[in-house]
Amino acid sequence: MLKALGKVIESVEVEKGEASLVRLRTRIVGEAHPALKLPPGLKGRYLWVERIYRDRLKPRKGEFVVLTYEELRELVRYRREPLAPGKVFREDVDADGYSEVNFESDVLRFSVAPHRGATLRSLEYRGKEFFMGKGEYLNVNYIELGGVDDHIESGKYGGALSSLKYEYEVDEGEIRLTGRAKGFEIEKAINLERDFPLLTVRTSFKARKKAELNYWMRMAVRGVPGRSVILLPARDGLVRERYHFQYLDSLFRVLEISRMSLPGILVLDEAEGVSLLAVFSRLPENVAYRSYGTFFTVEPAFGKASLKKSEISQYVLGLIPGTFYSASGFHLGVFDFDGEKERNRLISSLVTVESRAPELLLKGKRISYSRIGGFDGTHLWKLDVDTEERDLEEASLLIRGESHGIDGL
Amino acid sequence: MGSTAFDPLTFGYEWETFLTGRNMIPIKSDEVKRLGRKLQAEIPETRTGTDHIRGLDSKFLEIRSGILSDYQGLDGRTREIIGAIKRVCREKDLVFFPLGSHPLFGKAAGYHLHVGSVYSLKVAQDLARSLTPYVPLIAAFMANSPFWGISEPPGGFKSYRVKYFADWCSTVIVPVERGLGQFVWGNDVLVKGIEKPTVEIRVMDSPLSVSLLAEASIFIVALTLNLAERHGSGMIDRNTYMEYVVNRRRAARWGLQALFDWRGERVPASDILEELVGSVLPAARKLGLDGFELLEKMVRKRVTQADFLLSLYDGGDLHVYTRDLGNLLERERDPFMDFLEEAPELPVAEAESAEDMILSHITIETPFRLLYESLEFPYDFIEDVVEEFRKRGLVKVSRAPEKGILLTRIR
Structure with missing residues (x-):
């Protein structure tokens, strides 16, 4: 959605009419x-x-x-350009006049904007775009373009990190970005699994001198009213918040949850049955939810870290989309339909839950499954409540179900 | 009451306007402040300054007329201020952009008219109450905010500003029993009494037409004068209050095409305005205005400033349109006047019922809070209508201890 301000030098009427x-x-x-920076070399150019x-x-x-952008295209031409063997390429996917780095697998595609805060601009799963929108002023x-970005200052949006320009390098499975801001050297490593819809983002802050760090993420998601x-998942039960379009800040308070029980949040489009699980390597101290017109935001904040010079604080985000979900006070899980085997495969879970009933309502601690393909809901699940903070790699073992021997769905 | 309510009859306005750069983006607050101070120094009779824009790091240039007493003073003072503003804008490469909302951001800009000088709070309250049924009509003919960023369809409402209660700055009047009045800030009509000796009508969108600003102001002052001479308490019954609440929403949606509920019957807003224009004319003449030429044209065609803005929009990029509109407003003195000559007559719109308005806001687990905040209908009314919907199997009602009533549409 790049736009530019032009001065009219000449006006010629080609065809006159109403x-x-x-x-x-x-x-x-x-x-x-001001949020739509012109690519270098554009200012001063002439255009008919x-x-x-x-x-x-x-x-x-x-x-x-x-x-x-359509009118500027002849001056701002970014073709798709391969960056590394496999499905990694450079392309301007959000039409802002700068190329994003794009990764593709068979089911998932994401884009990162190195010129704009290394924002995770787009995440598309089986044709559903979670983040990127039209651009709300x-x-x-x-301008809200959607996506996941980093913050270390207080405020609702924007901030030094979200507009930071990063250097980057790419190899087949990973993009690595580096930048500097506000007394920190920042490194980000973004990785997409090849045969599994898991995207991980590792963000590290290295203090250039003794510093305090208040890190929070802002996930701006396209809302379907x-x-x-x-x-x-809160300590006293599952919190469900339904997105409704509302232009104004409500007369009442914004939702804030400071009692998370699991390091994860699930976002779901109920009608399409497509969900996105966000998993963190640390339990957020607070999660805020806000509604912003056609977007809503989920904002996990990880509390204050006091860093000595050269000390590093790292945060990991895992994003796992899937075709339907189950959730309860003890469980956040996402499933995907395995077309080849014609059955549902558990692809992510922080815990598994015992259930004998084929259909249960989605409220509180009970679980509901949308039926896709051959799932008949009669399988037993091993109950294993997991409330410890886990390293994401260890958590990914659970995600694959390997440690629980879940199969034969 | 009576014309002795006023000691003497005076009026004045606060006109919220956007100041933008060449790119049509509102400029920084400090710059607006500097400009406001410069203008106040140049024309000291005004109190021109700035006002807060909710959610935007900028401010309105709030043009304040100072105290006026007749049409000539109003028109002359306004044109003097506008002349000064446009000169400064040319010098500083700024754009003076008076609309009821900014097409790219939404954000409500209003026109607030004070009528005074009323030193009795009892009389001021009676007067404010008497104005209540006429508020939707005023909102209708002043509609000038048919754009609200990308989150609302252009023209879906002729006044998105009134739809959104002017960002909580012009909300549905809270009825108060006579003798129990308290200061309530932000209603469509406000008794300023403890602070200024005026009744303030706040519901109007910021106008782009200086001619309409003048005629509309005299119309409202003359209407207020007429109401004062009726010596009434202004107390309204439940039906009249509900007519006001529902008509208000229809006015926001349709402007002068709206069909109102008026004294128990369905009457086009344009017909009501036509009759009123005639009945307030004698009072207007005392204020120095010989006729409501502009309002009469608007009534005949049911056309508003919002219709003018929409007539120029081709469905394309809103930022492109906003800049082109800025060029037109800089170039022409009062483009709305020319538009009125050529505009076609618009039909009277259908009247959406209050029940349909409520039902259209219910989706899945819609909180009662959201329903109330979207419409500001009385609690009891919404509750009764929802109960009726439940009995008819249209909605499901559930209760959540932390969210209250949740409503889900069944069919």
Whole structure:
């Protein structure tokens, strides 16, 4: 959604009518919005554009116009460019005039914006896009494009890290990004499993001098009104929050959960049955949920870390999409339909739950399964309540179900 | 009451306007403040300054007319201020952008008219109450906010600002029993009494037409004068109050095409306005305005400033449109006037019932809170309607200790 401000140098009427076809010669003079940085070399360039205008709205010489991405394309041409063997390539997927780094597997695709905070801009699973949206103008210096970004300052959005430019290198399975801001050297390593829909993001902060770090993530998710549901496992039971479109901050408080029992959050589109599990290597001290028009945000905050010079604090995020879910006070799990075997495969779980009943309601500690393919819901599950913080690699063993011997679904 | 309510009759306005850079993005708060101070120094009779824009790191340039007493003073003062603003904007490469909302961000910009000088709080309250049934009509003919960022469809409402209660700055009037009045900030009509000797009508969208601003102001002052001369308490019954609440929503949606519930019957808003324009004319003449030329044209065609803005929009990029609109407003003195000459007549719209308004807001587990915040209908009314829906099998009602009532549409 790159746009630019242009000054009209010349205006030529090509076809006159109630709405006239007009050709404008413009000179690019600046940004259309402070959040839409112009790619290098664009300012000062000249561009002819053709538009249809009603008579009164026709711009005149010396007036200003806003140029769209489609109109700027001839000056900002980014073709898909392979970066490493396998499905890693550079391409401008969000039309902001800069290339993102894109990874693809058979079921999942994601994009990272190194020029803009190493934001995880897009996550697409079986055709469903979780993050990237049209671009909502939230403030005079911020446009909501969707995605996951890092924060160490207080505030609702924006901040130094979300606009930081990162250097990066790519090999087949991983992108590694480095940047510097606010007294920290920051490293991010993003990894996509080849045969399993698991995306991991490791973010490390190395203090250049003694410092305090208050790290939180902001996940801006595209909301489907009435259908998107956010599930947060709290110590006193599962919290379910349904996304409803509301423009204004409510007269009442924003939802904040400071009693998380598991290091994970589930976001679900109920109608499509597609869910996204976010797993963290640490238990968040607090998770805030906000509604922002067509997006909603989930914001896990990990508390204060006091770092000595050269000390490192690391945070890991795992994102696991799937086709349906089950959840209870003790369990967050995501399933995927294995087309070859025509059955449901448990692909992620922080715990498993014992159940003999084939269908249960999704409330409190009971679980519901949407039926896809051959699942008949009569299998026994081994109960194993997991409340310890786990390293993500260890957690991924649970995710594959290997330590529980789950098979024969 | 009576015209002795006023000691003397005066009025004045606060007009919230956007100031943007060439890219149509509102400028920083400090810059607006500097400009406001400069303008106040240049035209000291005004109190022009700034006001808060909710959720945006910028401020309104709030044009404050100062105390006025007739049409000539109002028109002259307004044109003087606008002239000064446009000159400064040219010098500083800024754009003066007076609309009821910013097309890219939403954000409500209002026009608040004070009518005074009323030194009796009892009289001021009676007057404010008397204005209540007319508030939707005023909202209708001043509709000027048909865009609200990308989260709402352009033209879905002619006044998104009124739909969203002007970002909680112009909310449904809370009825209070006579003798028990307290200060309630932010209603559509407000008794400023403890602070200023005025009644403030806040429901209007910020206008782009200076001519309409002047005529509308005199209309409202003349209407208030007429109501004062009726010597009424302004107490309204339940039916009249519900008519106000529902008509308000219809006015936001349809502008002058709205069909109102009026004294127990369905009457087009344009018909009500036409009659009122005639009945307040004698009072308007005393204020120096010979006729409501503009309002009469709007009534005949049922056309508002919102319709003018929509007539220029082709469905494309909103930022492109906003910049093009900015060019037009800089170039032409009062483009709404020209538009009115050419505009086609619009039909009267269908009237959505209050029940349909409530039902359309219920999806899956919709909290009662959200229903109330979206409509601001009285609690009891919403409760009764929801119970009726439940009995008819239209909705399911569930209870959640931490969220209250949740409503799910069944069919």
